[in-house]
Amino acid sequence: MNEQIRVSHYGATFGKKTILKDLSFSLAGNQLTVVLGENGAGKTTLIKAILQAALVKSKGKPVQTIQVQAKRLAYVPQFRDLGADYPLSIQSFVGLGIRDHGLPWLTKKEKAAVSDALRRLDLAEIADLPLAKASGGQKQRAYIAQALAKKPDLLILDEPSSALDGKHAAFLVEQIRQVQQDFQMGVLWISHDTSWVRKTADSFLWLHDQTVTMGAAKDLPKEADSKHREEVLHVF
Numbered sequence: 181m182n183e184q185i186r187v188s189h190y191g192a193t194f195g196k197k198t199i200l201k202d203l204s205f206s207l208a209g210n211q212l213t214v215v216l217g218e219n220g221a222g223k224t225t226l227i228k229a230i231l232q233a234a235l236v237k238s239k240g241k242p243v244q245t246i247q248v249q250a251k252r253l254a255y256v257p258q259f260r261d262l263g264a265d266y267p268l269s270i271q272s273f274v275g276l277g278i279r280d281h282g283l284p285w286l287t288k289k290e291k292a293a294v295s296d297a298l299r300r301l302d303l304a305e306i307a308d309l310p311l312a313k314a315s316g317g318q319k320q321r322a323y324i325a326q327a328l329a330k331k332p333d334l335l336i337l338d339e340p341s342s343a344l345d346g347k348h349a350a351f352l353v354e355q356i357r358q359v360q361q362d363f364q365m366g367v368l369w370i371s372h373d374t375s376w377v378r379k380t381a382d383s384f385l386w387l388h389d390q391t392v393t394m395g396a397a398k399d400l401p402k403e404a405d406s407k408h409r410e411e412v413l414h415v416f
């Protein structure tokens with residue numbers, strides 16, 4: 181297996197509350213893994229620990245508990261609004277942060293990566309629109325396009341479809357799956373919606389009862405769905 185993330189005996193405790201206990205698993209580099217679990221199960225805590233481990237490693241300090249083999253990592257946090265006076269167009273925003281050199285402009289290759297990301301996220305026709313004027317769903321897709329333009333080998337998405345309606349959420353699943361296969365990258369996708377997981381993802385990490393159950397996406401246990409449904413009924 182082309183291992184990208186290895187977690188060995190990881191635990192998280194806040195004060196007296198243990199959130200995760202003795203987690204061990206490893207993930208291959210070119211697969212789409214969905215991270216599931218009810219509110220408070222520890223999904224964000226685990227993702228933060230993985231991000232931190234990747235950053236520490238890049239400074240040349242190997243960590244024991246979590247090891248991440250990714251040269252280029254991109255992370256899209258939960259939906260955030262950058263405000264009504266944000267000045268950049270969608271295209272400029274997507275091009276931010278991909279420069280691999282000291283020059284103040286983008287190379288041809290980098291411009292091509294921006295165009296490709298815009299096209300894949302169905303933003304090419306509104307590339308010149310100020311990001312501040314875009315709808316919530318368009319903004320969300322712009323954040324993902326910005327991450328994709330970096331051509332990461334590990335992409336971490338924290339509930340990327342939460343601001344999207346059913347049709348656009350399904351579109352996003354298709355696009356991310358396609359780009360994951362085209363780029364042969366690892367994707368860790370935190371999701372509350374399990375409807376697409378068995379058919380489209382490769383594997384799942386289900387956090388529950390302070391521990392993790394992992395497996396092939398097609399074998400996702402029904403309990404992972406029902407917990408979610410209880411949760412949704414609770415909210416509405």
Ligand SMILES: Nc1ncnc2c1ncn2[C@@H]1O[C@H](COP(=O)(O)OP(=O)(O)OP(=O)(O)O)[C@@H](O)[C@H]1O
Pocket residue numbers: 194195199217218219220221222223224225226
């Ligand atoms: N820095 C912290 N200090 C204290 N408690 C924390 C801290 N970070 C997280 N927690 C607690 O740990 C638990 C897990 O939080 P986490 O955000 O990882 O859950 P989650 O699975 O991502 O939930 P959600 O689906 O609601 O985003 C929660 O009870 C949260 O309040």
